[in-house]
Amino acid sequence: MLFAGVFDLPWWGHVLVVLALTHVTIAGVTIYLHRHQAHRALELGPVPSHFFRFWLWLTTGMVTKEWAAIHRKHHARCETADDPHSPQVLGLGRVLWGGVFLYVKESHQPETLARYGHGTPDDWLERHVYTPGQKLGILLMLAIDLVLFGLAPGALIWGVQMVWIPFWAAGVINGVGHFWGYRNYACADASTNILPWGILIGGEELHNNHHAYATSARLSSKWYEFDIGWLYIRLLEILGQARVKKVAPRLRLAAARQTVDLDTLQAVITHRYDVMAKYMQSLRQIYREEVERLKASLDAKTLKSLKRWLARDAETLSAQDRAAFDAALGQSSRLTLLVEMRRELAALWQRSTATHEELLARLQDWCRRAEASGIRQLEEFSSRLRRYAL
Secondary structure, eight states: OOOOOSSOOOHHHHHHHHHHHHHHHHHIIIIIIIIIIITOOEEEOHHHHHHHHHHHHHHTOOOHHHHHHHHHHHHHTTTSTTOTTOHHHHOHHHHHHHHHHHHHHHHTOHHHHHHHOTTSOOSHHIIIIITTTHHHHHHHHHHHHHHHHOHHHHHHHHHHHHHHHIIIIIIIIHHGGGTSSBOSSOOSSOOOBSOSEEOTTTTTTBHHHHHHSTTOSOOOOSTTOEEHHHHHHHHHHHTTSEEEOOOOOOOEEOSOOSSOOHHHHHHHHHTHHHHHHHHHHHHHHHHHHHHHHHTTTSOHHHHHHHHHHHTSOGGGSOHHHHHHHHHHHTTOHHHHHHHHHHHHHHTTTTOTTSOHHHHHHHHHHHHHHHHTSOOHHHHHHHHHHTTEEO
């Protein structure tokens, strides 16, 4: 008879064990590697910090410096050829099913680690145990699983532990999280929220929220969203083992100001991703209104592409698509105006050399022209801009 292990559990007991063990690993990735190490959104006390580092060594073999560096490079080069794992560049299938290989490939790039791996642990344990003994940790986890749960169940539990992070984090988050889902914020990349309930992957399901405010320790944004990683962080705060450094600003809409002032400007810049998301909604409304009129001059394929082009920065389009986009816009003065005013609006927070007074003058002029445009959606949006507050 095969060794049954210290705990002779029924099949459903093994399932619960797998869910519990992999959830601890997910918590380690999102709290320790992601929010604490990569983005410095919170500080962790020595107990959870060392526990998570040890646990991730056992269950993933990942090196903190490598993970943080690759993730930071992903944010810095998002959706470009230099992004280590963009499904927009490499294709969803390659990232979803082969994300772990993309991670390993990037971890062998010394320049990535040198440029983006700063500030990660460099103590005796890291230099002599965790980094050189990556495989030792996962082999030790195998031995522990075999002893606790028996040969067959232990091997199966260990196997699930080994594929859990490569699939859910390297595959689903990096792949699906930049390809399919909903968006609260119109940030420049293609990040999406996969689900509003961040439980299975520790809150990382709310990926668009994260890319909008990367240094926020809380990934949930809307009232209906739930980030279980944030719940754990709050519990650690109560225990004195964590300190939150930054969270995303909460959207506040006040009564519309008669005069667009510096406070309005600051609020618009602070909530810029919400501003652009709402602007895109207005643009889509006008697109639907223009489609019927444009059917007479544009073919169905171009109309379908036009909707996709409108959602992107024209600078990111290929030369061929840009030419087709410009030609299509030439058939609609309303869409042309909205695209141009979107570019001007985005320039408010992209021009770092302009003074506050110059930016304020541009915003005041933008609102004046929007309200005089004769386009209902622009007039309503200008009124909304006047309501943004800190």
